[in-house]
Amino acid sequence: MSTGLPMTVLEGQEAEVRAPQRPGRKRRRGGWLLPIWTWLVIFWLSLPILVMIVFGFNATTGKFNNTWQGFTLRWYQQLFAIPELTQALKNSLGISVIVTIIATMLGTLLGLALGRYRFRGSGATNLIMFANIAAPEVALGAALLSLFLLLGVPRGYLTIVIAQVMFSIPYVAVTVRARAASMDRSLEEASRDLGAGPYTTFFKITLPMIFPGVLAGALLTFALSIDDYIITSFNAGSTVTFPLWVFGVSRLGVPPQVNVMGTLIFAFGVLIAISGAVSGRRRK
Amino acid sequence: MHGRWAARLAPYWLALPGWLWLVLFFVIPTLVMLSISTQTGDIVNGFTQTFHWQNYVDGWNQFSTQFIRSIMYGLIATVLCLAISFPVAYWIAFYGGKNKSSLLFLILLPFFVSFVIRTQSWNFILSDNGMVLTPLKSWGLVPQDFHILATDVAVIGGLTYNFLPFMVLPIYVALERIDPALLEASADLYGSKVTALRRIVLPLSLPGVFAGVLLTFVPASADYVNSTILGGTNTTMIGNVIQTEFFTNLDYPTAAALSFILMAGLLIGVFAYARALGTDDALDMAGA
Numbered sequence: 001m002s003t004g005l006p007m008t009v010l011e012g013q014e015a016e017v018r019a020p021q022r023p024g025r026k027r028r029r030g031g032w033l034l035p036i037w038t039w040l041v042i043f044w045l046s047l048p049i050l051v052m053i054v055f056g057f058n059a060t061t062g063k064f065n066n067t068w069q070g071f072t073l074r075w076y077q078q079l080f081a082i083p084e085l086t087q088a089l090k091n092s093l094g095i096s097v098i099v100t101i102i103a104t105m106l107g108t109l110l111g112l113a114l115g116r117y118r119f120r121g122s123g124a125t126n127l128i129m130f131a132n133i134a135a136p137e138v139a140l141g142a143a144l145l146s147l148f149l150l151l152g153v154p155r156g157y158l159t160i161v162i163a164q165v166m167f168s169i170p171y172v173a174v175t176v177r178a179r180a181a182s183m184d185r186s187l188e189e190a191s192r193d194l195g196a197g198p199y200t201t202f203f204k205i206t207l208p209m210i211f212p213g214v215l216a217g218a219l220l221t222f223a224l225s226i227d228d229y230i231i232t233s234f235n236a237g238s239t240v241t242f243p244l245w246v247f248g249v250s251r252l253g254v255p256p257q258v259n260v261m262g263t264l265i266f267a268f269g270v271l272i273a274i275s276g277a278v279s280g281r282r283r284k
Numbered sequence: 285m286h287g288r289w290a291a292r293l294a295p296y297w298l299a300l301p302g303w304l305w306l307v308l309f310f311v312i313p314t315l316v317m318l319s320i321s322t323q324t325g326d327i328v329n330g331f332t333q334t335f336h337w338q339n340y341v342d343g344w345n346q347f348s349t350q351f352i353r354s355i356m357y358g359l360i361a362t363v364l365c366l367a368i369s370f371p372v373a374y375w376i377a378f379y380g381g382k383n384k385s386s387l388l389f390l391i392l393l394p395f396f397v398s399f400v401i402r403t404q405s406w407n408f409i410l411s412d413n414g415m416v417l418t419p420l421k422s423w424g425l426v427p428q429d430f431h432i433l434a435t436d437v438a439v440i441g442g443l444t445y446n447f448l449p450f451m452v453l454p455i456y457v458a459l460e461r462i463d464p465a466l467l468e469a470s471a472d473l474y475g476s477k478v479t480a481l482r483r484i485v486l487p488l489s490l491p492g493v494f495a496g497v498l499l500t501f502v503p504a505s506a507d508y509v510n511s512t513i514l515g516g517t518n519t520t521m522i523g524n525v526i527q528t529e530f531f532t533n534l535d536y537p538t539a540a541a542l543s544f545i546l547m548a549g550l551l552i553g554v555f556a557y558a559r560a561l562g563t564d565d566a567l568d569m570a571g572a
Contacts, residue, residue: 037375048397125303142543265397270393
């Protein structure tokens, strides 16, 4: 809001100093080049999304959904006509909910410990978390697969959950850690002085205070989990999730139902984000 | 006395479950992978530990092309992301006004669509008879046999597209934090706009650039979704090779050795980079 002002002041100064040579030229360029560039980038970022949405309404007849053949709502009516795709979507939603619950609980406790206390091993734990976030996905997937191969664990639903919780915990812990570190501890002390037990203090004082961090971590986990391809594909066995199914058919032709499901997930996510932002603004 | 002990042990109890999960399913697996990488044998007769470090040399010799290609793709995509993102982040941070959040939201829109679908969508847009090439060909602007898919351009373009928001966000956060008074001071002291950019904006944006490079380079160079969906046989990346060795060739030691080279190489690079350029601030922005 106020940051726009100093730049205008700056430009004014500049125009004044250089007025004789090139009056106001720089200012105008800075004025329209940057917004045009930004809007071009936004268009570029949205183009594949637009294509996905539009071709969910395409009255295609062949196996390939790649030329426009008229408008239809058929794919919305036949959304669940492909049993494997429906199963994959169900798997994805189920796995993501379980992963979000487990990773949010474990990550929150870990983040609290790291944000609030100095303890032996906290440095090493931070290092492990950083390495986990920084490591390439394909190596994380391959490493976990190595363990399952060594132990002869069959890959499937359970191993996908294990893998996704593993890469989600650090993200939750990091967001909660930041929140916990900046928390005012006197409220907890007051709660304890007034005779509240550790559980009462945790649920009435600590949790509400770190809750924004917990919520951010949970949302991030759900988004990462439902979208993960690489680590999941290494540990999935014959269990198929939504991204795995789409990847599998990408060479053969993607049925329009995928566009429809993508569109619905997109619309749902955008609605949640907008309503969250609006209610957040209202609370302020 | 009892209470004090409980309080002292509290962080360990809190940290234990998450810590255990990370050790069991990240640290130990990495060690297992290291162990498998020096084994010999085959899938039928089983693998035995022979400390055959030659696997690393063989793996590198056989797949150095793909390794180097992956790093090059990652580097080019990162540089492109930086070049594209900086003006965007700059404009939103300094001129976004009331619309800052809405503009950022538009930048983040791709995150609401599955990564695989987004990439698939590009395959569709860029295909030989697709919406871009068909008109260009019919106007005679490009030759009939011209194609974009299965080229370096397609894969690097896909990587740049998919990781761009990871570059915009941290740079925006860093620029947003710049105190407007600094720019006013610069102007008051007759610093030109270019000087302000060079002496104030660029240095203060570095933590964001650092985080953005980290968040872009590692996933871009280890990705194989883009090279599978948008690429061809000449754009194979190391991720494709590891995947094939594990699942098609069932050559676990080679696959493990390649994964380990990739992981160690990138992590050492990242830590060295963090030491040389990074600040705690930057690591915070990278989410670590």
